[in-house]
Amino acid sequence: MKMMSQIKYIAPALLLGLFLFSCGRKEAMKPPAVVPAPAPAVSPDVRVVATVNGDPITLAEFLERFSRAGLKPEKEAELEVREEFLNRLIERKMILKEAQRRRIKVGLPEINKRITALRTEHGKDVKDELASLGIDFEKWKSDIWEDMMIERLISHDVNRRVSLSSSEVRRYYQANAPEFEKPEQVRVRQIVVATEEEAQKVVELLQAQGADFGALARDKSTAPEAENGGDLGYFALGDMPVEFNVVFTLPRGGVSGIVKSAYGFHIFKLEEKRKAGRISLEDANKVIKEKLRRQKEDKRYQLWLKELRSRTKFEVNYRALVQ
Numbered sequence: 001m002k003m004m005s006q007i008k009y010i011a012p013a014l015l016l017g018l019f020l021f022s023c024g025r026k027e028a029m030k031p032p033a034v035v036p037a038p039a040p041a042v043s044p045d046v047r048v049v050a051t052v053n054g055d056p057i058t059l060a061e062f063l064e065r066f067s068r069a070g071l072k073p074e075k076e077a078e079l080e081v082r083e084e085f086l087n088r089l090i091e092r093k094m095i096l097k098e099a100q101r102r103r104i105k106v107g108l109p110e111i112n113k114r115i116t117a118l119r120t121e122h123g124k125d126v127k128d129e130l131a132s133l134g135i136d137f138e139k140w141k142s143d144i145w146e147d148m149m150i151e152r153l154i155s156h157d158v159n160r161r162v163s164l165s166s167s168e169v170r171r172y173y174q175a176n177a178p179e180f181e182k183p184e185q186v187r188v189r190q191i192v193v194a195t196e197e198e199a200q201k202v203v204e205l206l207q208a209q210g211a212d213f214g215a216l217a218r219d220k221s222t223a224p225e226a227e228n229g230g231d232l233g234y235f236a237l238g239d240m241p242v243e244f245n246v247v248f249t250l251p252r253g254g255v256s257g258i259v260k261s262a263y264g265f266h267i268f269k270l271e272e273k274r275k276a277g278r279i280s281l282e283d284a285n286k287v288i289k290e291k292l293r294r295q296k297e298d299k300r301y302q303l304w305l306k307e308l309r310s311r312t313k314f315e316v317n318y319r320a321l322v323q
Helices: 013-022 059-068 075-101 108-122 126-132 137-157 166-175 196-208 213-220 224-228 242-249 281-310
Strands: 048-052 055-058 185-193 231-236 259-261 264-274 314-316
Touching (some): 055 075, 075 281, 126 137, 242 259
Antiparallel strands (some): 048 055
């Protein structure tokens, strides 16, 4: 079941990362103390849904952060998503309090630099985008500050304390040989048109005039990669629809006949072939390092979080989430 719609704005990454990372492990992450009593009919501004070391999280704050995160769960999953989000909000408050206790600092210039980077990445003015979604810029900016505080603490206590040796990388490579076997791959261009008549005209142009395939793809093809001269890049047998399999029978530089599929009528050109073989340790080194480091960081993070949780007092009232 799809529990939430796609995030539709530039949400603070860490809170959502913790939320999505933890879905499926709800019971393990749920704070221990649960208040079973029904929530009284009081204003969201004073209704408390949780406390962290005595500091309250009101329903009003929860709803505001839930809205800022851009979550749009389906009706039947809404309560479950809200409960999980509350768990992550409690966790966020707990880590932020630890960062403040440890006197972690993030200055305004650093926050503005992060916002500028987001603006560049998304190609939109952040303020205008948030305003169109009814999100207060200053509160969103406060979320960014929290993200950076938490990131800095986790970097210091978790990430920097993870080490990885070349022998570990080599052992992984040797123990997981099938992972580094690569099949034969081909690099292909295609021209896609709507009718067989159009496809036949393209074939005639290629045969009679020796037209450049890439230029003709840019001019005639309806497929998204037309602007790149029809270049599909490299792929292996089975990566594409079965109709594409014909390209594996072509010689280098060869052009197929007309091939019909659900997408239209295709003409393919085989540009290059890569033989099947095993990726070398040197070529696989970076990918293996990243994978092993993520695994170690995750393991250390879970232990670190467990220790932090053990010295934090929680009280949670999930019933108060039902308005």
